[in-house]
Amino acid sequence: xxxxxxxxxxxxxxxxxxxxxxxxxxxxxxxxxxxxxxxxxxxxxxxxxxxxxxxxxxxxxxxxxxxxxxxxxxxxxxxxxxxxxxxxxxxxxxxxxxxxxxxxxxxxxxxxxxxxxxxxxxxxxxxxxxxxxxxxxxxxxxxxxxxxxxxxxxxxxxxxxxxxxxxxxxxxxxxxxxxxx
Amino acid sequence: xxxxxxxxxxxxxxxxxxxxxxxxxxxxxxxxxxxxxxxxxxxxxxxxxxxxxxxxxxxxxxxxxxxxxxxxxxxxxxxxxxxxxxxxxxxxxxxxxxxxxxxxxxxxxxxxxxxxxxxxxxxxxxxxxxxxxxxxxxxxxxxxxxxxxxxxxxxxxxxxxxxxxxxxxxxxxxxxxxxxx
Numbered sequence: 001x002x003x004x005x006x007x008x009x010x011x012x013x014x015x016x017x018x019x020x021x022x023x024x025x026x027x028x029x030x031x032x033x034x035x036x037x038x039x040x041x042x043x044x045x046x047x048x049x050x051x052x053x054x055x056x057x058x059x060x061x062x063x064x065x066x067x068x069x070x071x072x073x074x075x076x077x078x079x080x081x082x083x084x085x086x087x088x089x090x091x092x093x094x095x096x097x098x099x100x101x102x103x104x105x106x107x108x109x110x111x112x113x114x115x116x117x118x119x120x121x122x123x124x125x126x127x128x129x130x131x132x133x134x135x136x137x138x139x140x141x142x143x144x145x146x147x148x149x150x151x152x153x154x155x156x157x158x159x160x161x162x163x164x165x166x167x168x169x170x171x172x173x174x175x176x177x178x179x180x181x
Numbered sequence: 182x183x184x185x186x187x188x189x190x191x192x193x194x195x196x197x198x199x200x201x202x203x204x205x206x207x208x209x210x211x212x213x214x215x216x217x218x219x220x221x222x223x224x225x226x227x228x229x230x231x232x233x234x235x236x237x238x239x240x241x242x243x244x245x246x247x248x249x250x251x252x253x254x255x256x257x258x259x260x261x262x263x264x265x266x267x268x269x270x271x272x273x274x275x276x277x278x279x280x281x282x283x284x285x286x287x288x289x290x291x292x293x294x295x296x297x298x299x300x301x302x303x304x305x306x307x308x309x310x311x312x313x314x315x316x317x318x319x320x321x322x323x324x325x326x327x328x329x330x331x332x333x334x335x336x337x338x339x340x341x342x343x344x345x346x347x348x349x350x351x352x353x354x355x356x357x358x359x360x361x362x
Contacts, residue, residue: 011209016201020197020201020219023219023221024221024225026221027221027222027225027226028192028221028225028226033221033222033223034219034220034221034225035218035219035220035221036218036219036220036221037216037217037218037219037244038201038204038215038216038217038218039215039216039217039241039244040204040205040207040208040209040214040215040216040217041208041214041240042214044205044208044209044215045208045209059222060220062243062245063218063220063244063245064243064244155336
């Protein structure tokens with residue numbers, strides 16, 4: 001088993017934190033090896049943000065990703081850049097309020113992460129909604145493992161809010177999955 | 182210019198946060214390209230933590246690090262594993278209260294980051310002290326750029342404490358540098 005995950009959006013959406021949490025959930029709290037990378041080019045200064053995670057039950061040689069198995073997209077700019085680079089059978093999750101896409105052959109799950117987070121009180125937790133959706137749709141790591149990694153990564157007084165956002169995202173993810181089956 | 186930086190220690194020391202901040206300081210707030218990686222193997226479950234950053238004024242092809250130009254070590258386990266893998270002319274910064282080393286030919290700067298952080302009120306900001314020392318000793322990115330990246334990465338109410346820790350680390354770093362010149 002080897003999965004390459006790319007998360008992308010713009011600065012301030014917590015893309016990097018989300019990547020760190022995915023890496024930790026897979027390694028520290030599940031039984032995988034993981035490599036998690038942020039690459040910053042000139043586009044970072046334009047506000048773009050990208051985080052990549054490789055999860056494997058074997059040792060990981062090369063830490064870079066070419067085409068993703070799982071692509072999570074939270075901004076139009078990120079979609080324009082990475083939307084067409086995922087593998088043929090990839091799982092794609094987008095926030096449809098942030099990304100307008102042309103429908104192609106690929107299966108795309110829509111989770112209104114920013115809206116859901118905003119309804120919960122703060123759109124900065126849209127990343128946690130997306131992590132919930134990611135687990136609900138792909139089962140890439142156990143739900144508990146991701147929750148543990150979130151606990152490690154957010155300030156104590158925000159744990160409740162973040163867990164709530166994660167749970168909402170999970171619910172929406174599972175619903176989207178059922179819709180498309 | 183291309184610099185490979187490895188930060189290592191144990192979980193809870195904020196090694197990953199420190200790596201993210203270095204990457205951001207170089208890319209978003211300076212004019213470099215940067216790739217920043219966390220690799221988690223089985224040792225992550227033993228509490229080890231490692232973060233690597235490549236900074237370059239050209240595009241970065243391979244995102245992995247073999248031997249570091251700059252090595253920051255905050256635990257004995259990390260030293261035992263990575264202490265001997267840096268480049269011949271590397272800059273090594275350790276917390277001497279956490280790492281007992283055998284003196285070899287290499288130039289090693291000692292910054293009591295954990296002690297300094299503890300004196301400031303909380304040893305969890307030892308990573309910020311280390312970032313200050315890193316900038317003071319190596320000048321790898323401008324001081325302002327690192328400060329901006331720290332601002333982005335810590336909760337608002339802790340900004341003052343973190344900046345203070347960074348400033349103390351910077352001072353100690355500069356002092357260490359002068360001592361060894």
